Amino acid sequence: MFLQRSAFALARRAQTPVRAFAARPFSAAAVRCNKSKYEVKDERKMLSYEEVKSEHDLIPPGAKAGTIPSDVDQSTGLDRLELIGKMQGIDAFDMKPLDASRLGTLDDPIIVHGAGDEQYAGCTGFPADSHTVNWLTVSRDRPLERCMECGNVVKLKYVGPEEDPHAHHDAHGHHHHAHEDPKTFADYVKPEYWYR
Structure with missing residues (x-):
């Protein structure tokens, strides 16, 4: 009760009328931003493993606005090269185990x-x-x-x-x-x- 009276007293002392505060709730406040600042200019497609020629080819376009990025959207560099290779069944860094079916010798290591x-x-x-x-x-x-x-x-x-x-x-x-x-x-x- 005391809190309610204080809020009304404060509102009476303020130069703006009370209905100005209640006209728009905070949850419905519009957020304005410069959309052109955040838009991706070039829509790059995902290159195949064979098409990657330079480091620039390993920069992704990023996720679309309002979505959660996946590894395909945000991985870069060698991580992206490995991911592109795995998607095509290519082991980019030769991660398979060494041959353990035989004992290596000096003549056949x-x-x-x-x-x-x-x-x-x-x-x-x-x-x-x-x-x-x-x-x-x-x-x-x-x-x-x-x-x-x-x-x-x-x-x-x-x-x-x-x-x-x-x-x-x-x-x-x-x-x-x-x-x-x-x-x-x-x-x-x-x-x-x-x-x-």
């Missing part, structure tokens, strides 16, 4: 594809799961690696760009690597003994 200078491969032994995971590191400098526990041999098959973006060239065009790994005992073993 298990092939590991990699686009970088270094790739890690997990060996669980032969037959599969006969020991805990041993992580083997293969690189462009040392493409073969042997598991210490079961003797399985893996080999890096480099599938990346021919020019190394991380390598540096000096004024004379000589090639210099930006980072050199610390030396280990394996660096002092003669190369002819590496894979025996």
Whole structure:
């Protein structure tokens, strides 16, 4: 009761009449915005995996106004490339497990594809799961690696760009690597003994 009297007293003191407050409830207030600011100008279609040629092709159009975006509407970059590939049945990043039907040897190693200078491969032994995971590191400098526990041999098959973006060239065009790994005992073993 006290609250009701206070509201009426306040309304009487205000210069605007009471009916001006009640003319339009807050829930029905119209929101005005500049629609042209939020509209998507180019209606891009989703490209197929084969049509993707540059990073610009991996930018989505976004969701339509008033809808909740899905992964197709909003994923970008490598995530979008992987999504487009999966929709067409293409494994863009070769995520299938390594061949575990045989033991890799020096003459016939298990092939590991990699686009970088270094790739890690997990060996669980032969037959599969006969020991805990041993992580083997293969690189462009040392493409073969042997598991210490079961003797399985893996080999890096480099599938990346021919020019190394991380390598540096000096004024004379000589090639210099930006980072050199610390030396280990394996660096002092003669190369002819590496894979025996």
